[in-house]
Structure formats: structure tokens, C-alpha cells
Amino acid sequence: MTLSTTTRAALAALLLSGTIATGAAAAEAQPGPAAGTLTKVASFEHQVTGVTVSKDGRVFVNFPRWTEDSAVSVAEVKDGRITPFPDAEWNAWRNARKDDVSAGDHWICVQSVVASPDGNLWVLDPAAPGMAAVVKNGPKLVEIDLKTNRPARTIAFDEAVAPQGSYLNDVRFSPDGKTAYITDSGASGALVVVDLASGKARRLLDGDPTTQPDKTVTVTYEGRPLRRPDGRGVEFAADGIALSPDGDTLYWQAIKGRTLYSLPTSSLTGWMTSSLVPEALSDRSLSGKVETVGDNGPADGLIISRKDGRMYVTSPQDDSIKVRDLSAKGSALTTLIQDKRLRWPDTFAEGPDGTLYVTTSRIQDSAFYKPDAPAALPTDLWSIKPPASDATGSTTIPSAR
Template sequence: MTQGPGNITVTPDDRIIVSLHQFYKTDDRVVEVSRDGRLTPFPNPEWAQGRNPDGTGLDSVLGIQADANGVVWMLDNGMRDQVTPQLVGWNTRTNQPEQIIPLPLPITAKNSFLNDLAVDLTHQAVYIADTTLGGAPALIVVDLKTGKARRVLSGQASVLPEKIDLIIDGKPVQSVQSDGTILRPNIGVNPIALDAKNEWLYYGPMHGTRLFRLRTSDLLNPDLQPDQLAQQVEDYAEKPICDGISIDQANNIYITDLGSDAIGVIRPNRSYQKLISAPWIAWPDAFSFGPDGYIYGVINQLHRTPALNGGVDDVKPPFLIIRFKPLAPGVIGR
């Protein structure tokens, strides 16, 4: 790819849809990628190139996931033009918006960073990872039937980052602050994925060495008090610092192992191992199962961008879309 990807999804009819990372300030926010590498604004130029005065359009999208009905769910975090975040579902079969759900305060916070999502058609819900820069990270539960949302686990241990550095190619990931100081960021909840039966939501902080899980039945229960919900969180397994994750039907959890230039897996016995490792796996960001039996992923070199490289631009295009055979089949689009 000639432009920097964010996340990826593959629709049931084998269309590859990719969000473009806001670090790269591209004109299009989301594109469809043809098999010959051509990029087409998705769903169309009017929607793909910024938020419009009437509220249509996409401002900045990372999280993206296609469901079994061909609806592509796009998580617009609103951070480019400081507009209200929203969840947008686009029906690729009718080529029309399926649903638009605004996510204003206090569902989001002033420093929210809506990063990734998991779509649950069994319960007509979407679960969102709100990394929340400099504040209290949280999960957001969206009811697709009513359009209402709840903020849960805000500041709870399972969504908070650990004080650990991300080292890639021997260099720490670091950013320059407005006053010129150098900061090594610690990012909260980011990886998020459902199991194939939509019974468990797996998630964890990006800068964290543990993966957690929670039953969707508990997440969807509005009667549970915050401390009661927190008590249902299970510390599931050890993990590396990672970005996106995905799960197959045998409960293998695929991990973007950022510090090792690798793709790894947490097996059902909860042990972690690397599957693929190579120098060109330079910040693997996200996965999606396709209808052809492969897992697709993106490589976007975020650690070489000025935002995470101390103000220095070391990015070397092209950016990559990869695919590999999973250990077991998965749910298309995830």
C-alpha cells in the first residue's frame, strides 16, 4: 500500500476494507483495497474524506469490522477535527448507512481515544476499547437495538497500562510533547476481540503483559454495579505488548507482537508462542479472517512515524497487507 493503514476487515463477499491511520493524515479515512493494490475511497468520497456539516462522513477511523450481514462497522474517534465520536455501520449490500450512533460525553471522555471494536450480532451489541489518553481507559458497550451506550470498567486494573517501555529494533517508542520533553507512552486498553460464540470478550492494555476476559452476559447486564462487574474479570493469560488481536473457532488468540516484529498466538492451554517473525513485520496492527480461509493483517510502521519516534520520520513505504493460514478457521470479518 502507498498509504498507511490502521485496521483491516474482510467482508463475507471478499472485499478488503482498510482504515487509514490518522498519524498519516491521508485525505481518505477508509479505503477498499483491490487485489491489484488499487485504493478506492470507502464507502464513497463524500463519506471517506471528512465529517460533513450535516453529520455524515468520517473524521478519523481506526477500528473497523465487517459482520455476517455485510455491514462494515467503523469506529470514528473524531480526533482529527475534534468532533463527536460515532459508530457508523455501512451496509455494503444496499450501499447505504445501516446505523449511525453518536458517542458524546459522558459515554466518552474529554481525552477519549476510541481505538478498536468487537461486533456481537448474537446480542446486537458492539464493544469498544477507549484507550483514553492521559485519563481513565474504559470499555464502552453499545446496544444496537436502542442506540444507547454505557461506559464500563473505567480506570479498572484490567484496562490500565503497565509502566513498561515498548522497545522495537533496539529503540524505545517515544513521543515529543508540546513543551519539547520526551515521553515514553504507556497505552491502556486497545486489543479487543470476541470468541467465535460471542460468549467471552478478550481485551487488555496495549502496554501490558496480561490478557483479560469477561463474559458478554456480564458486560450486557446493566444491573451489575461497577465493583460487581470488575469482580467478574478473569486474568486469562500472559501476552506481549500488542496492538490488535483475533480469535479462531478453536480459541487460538492471534497476537500482534510489536516488540518482536512478530505474530504470535495464545493457545487454548494459555501458553504463548511466536508463529511468524521477520524484520518486515514492522508494527503489525490488526487482523481479519477472510472467506478464503486466511487471516489478513496490516503492517503500518507506526514506530517510525514522528508521533512515536521522537519527532523523526523514518517511515519507509510501501505499507503491507499480509495473509497467513490460521491454526483453525475463524469468523469472517474479525
């Protein structure tokens, strides 16, 4: 079949805009990718951060309002198209309309979307456009019933949980569906623990060294410190978060940091079954229970695979994704894939078949660090088939590209 020049141009435009499925969607009729192969799933016209895949394979992404007033905050990627989710009205808040659109039932600056073990979608909205002032009544965690595609409940966070200067970043859910764990990567890093039944939340390890940027670390790219025009570097506090498959251990780290930390979740949830706040939940007591797991270097996204129990780590400084064997204490990271197309690998999701998905948010290319960069920064969603492990748990890692 011969295509006209006009038709070829139209198809090219659709591919660039993400209207036509690329990568995983287009590959359905093709042989599956080899382990460790990077496959493009979709391209976006805006800066993406979060991605998640539901139990039935639905893919959702989000676009925070960092350097632009994005028209869509949460979207479903379906049939190659990006559709505002759950509807256009929830996506109707704009910077210019902030006085006439309520913050409690609209997306303000969504940072994370995560499918919970029961199959629903949760949306974490720190409500701090530009990572600046928190919009009043805006911080929230919203559950969307994926059977009806309608919000089922909203857990609003007051200033005790999301004070000015906070930026709620990412969230994980306990296997029993009772608890959510959130990192705060803002001016004063912290962990937030949410009792999902009551909607009550507690801010813990606020200002603790384990949740703060590491002053001895400078985030670099291509061998140079990554700095804003005013000289500020990357200062993100507690960011990446992961939960062991049994729900017993929580892991986190700062982007401006190198150390992966962990705590038994039982140390974080005692207040949920007591009317009194036990001394064991004081920041001083909790800090003494934190364990150092290992050195990840500056990292953003973390996930522990349900399929193999390994931790996958995004490494923005060298365009790579790395792997940590949590079953071997003190084990070093190995590189799963290194590819220049992974420009600031950001957030992970795991599909029902074990395929990993990762967004590339291109933070180093954004107007935060490059004043001449476009406000609307094109970004991508990728998939990776993890390598298999042998009977001993060892992993065969493909050579980095």
C-alpha cells in the same frame, strides 16, 4: 516479451503505489502459500491501521489522521486499487475544512473497520485526529450495507461515552448481532458496550487497572525504549479486543501492558434488558469479575479464529505474530511467524477461508517517535495462512524466520 525502460519504470511505480495488486491478488494464478508464510496483499502510501474482510471476500482498510491529514480515511481494496468508501464525500473531511464539513456524516479519524456476522461493514470513528482533542459530534459507529454500499445507520457517541481524552480503538460484534464491544485506548482506558437495536451505549471499567496502561511495562523496539522526543513512551490503554466464537467471553489488553484479561459478556450486557442500572454493572463489581488469562507481553491486535478457536496476537516489539490456545488454561504463547517486514503488526482480520490478514502500521517509524519521519508513512497489508491443528487440537508452528 521485452519491456522498454519507460514501461518498466511505470510498472515499478504502480507496484509501489499499490495500484497493481500484489501478494494475495497477484498470487491467484500461483500455488497457495504454505502455512505460516507471509504474503503481501497491498502497499499503501499512508499509515494504515484497520483491516476487515466481509463474508463474500471484500477487503476494507482505514487510514487514521495521526501524523497527516490523509485524503482517504476508509477504502475498499478492489482489483488492486484503493477506492474511497463508501464514496468520496464521506472521505471529504479535512483538518483545514473542519469548520465547514459536518462531523457526524464524514470520517474524521477512523481507527477501525470490522465486518459484522450479518455481512455488513461497521466503521469506528473516535474522531480524535493526532490522538488529541475529540471533534465535537464526531465519535460514531457507522453501519454500511454492503448490498447497497450505503450507510444504513449511525450510532453517535456523546461525551458520556467518548469524553475528551478518549480514543475509541477497536470493536467486536456478538454473533446474534445485538451488541458491540469497544475498547478505549485513550487517556483513561475503558470498555464501551453498545446496544445496537437502541443505539444506547455504556462506558464501563473506566479507569480500572485492567483497562489502563501498566506502569511497570516499557514498550521497546530493537532493545531500546520507544519514546517520543519529549520523553513520553508508548502509553496506549485498552486496545486489542477479541470475542469468543460463541459470544460468551470478551478479551482485551493494553498495548502498554502484558496481561490478557477476560469477562463473561453476560456481566456487561444486563443494562440492555433493564430500565435500571444493576449494581452488578458498577465498575467495582465488574472489576471483581475480571479474570487474568495470561501474559501476552505488549500486544496490539487480537483475534480469535472462527476456524480453529485459537487467539492470534500481534507482538510489535519483536515483529511477530503469536498464538494462544484458549482451550488449555494457562497455556503459553507460541510464535507463528517472526519477520522483520512485520513492522508493528497492528490489526487482524479473518477471511471466509480462514486466511488471516494483518496490517503493519509502523508506529515505531512514525513522526510520533521519529521527528524526521515523513508525515505520510508507507505501510502494508499482509496475509498469512494459519497452520492446521491435529485431532487433539495441538498446533504445528513453523519455524520463525
